[in-house]
Amino acid sequence: MTYNEKYVSILRQHDFKVTLPRVKLLEILDGSGEPLSAFDIHKTLSKHGTDLATIYRSLSKFVEAGLLNKIDFGDEFSRYELATNEHYHHFICNECGKVIKIHQCNFDKLSKDIEKVAGHKVLSHEIIFRGICNECVSVASVAH
């Protein structure tokens, strides 16, 4: 079987065996602009006969290997996205549920402040913004 070379080489680099469920899983996550749940991925992968258990097993191995990030928005399930070098956070639209990347972040300064004032060593931070996305904002203003 011949797979998309991009994902094959990612898998090889991490000493993972190359299988259809894994290649497709990476392809799906890479193609999606948003973090996806195991269920989201299963919607597509089940067409190839792939089981949810297999998806969960790959997801957790890939997170462990640093290939994926696991994200928790406080709703029913965890979501996963490809890990990159970019530093960003997530904005969730209250209206449409869309998840948007936010690149603005002034946290180096804030982390240093916390370290100085309280003495805690800050190693990482996650921010979740909630509100109304630009598209839903304009829909609302037209409706009125």
Next chain:
Amino acid sequence: MTYNEKYVSILRQHDFKVTLPRVKLLEILDGSGEPLSAFDIHKTLSKHGTDLATIYRSLSKFVEAGLLNKIDFGDEFSRYELATNEHYHHFICNECGKVIKIHQCNFDKLSKDIEKVAGHKVLSHEIIFRGICNECVSVASVAH
């Protein structure tokens, strides 16, 4: 039965009937410096014969009423804390697991930036810091 007047009046203010599980639940959360899970609360309340289901029911009603905040740190369960007017975030120590309130926050500015640049209306934000707390930092430095 006679209960701590503080929690009785909170319940009355929100039109909740005053019962032992509810008064004690508020008392436990108020007494704890940290957000607690339903299980944590059950550890104490089960001594009075209170069921986990009752705790979950009260927690979700209280969250809905704005009395409590529900917090998700991405581990197995949700945590709850009394809602206050203070604005703060959470720091989780990687070593001891302690949850510490962080009052520093420069987000009004950042939120305005996001609104200006991307057009999303930011209504709220949650930040989770992770690292090593001041106590664990000093233990580590002594150990070396």
Next chain:
DNA sequence: GTTTGTGCAAACTGTTTGCAACTTC
């Protein structure tokens, strides 16, 4: 041929729900 991954079914864990009995107001 050894190691690793897979599908299937069953288990597990945090949370929710149906219901009849019981409290609160």
Next chain:
DNA sequence: GAAGTTGCAAACAGTTTGCACAAAC
């Protein structure tokens, strides 16, 4: 006494695990 709350048991949803077979290297 009407409305809301409780304990118990059973259900539920997302996730994990045991196992025998199969694919990757």
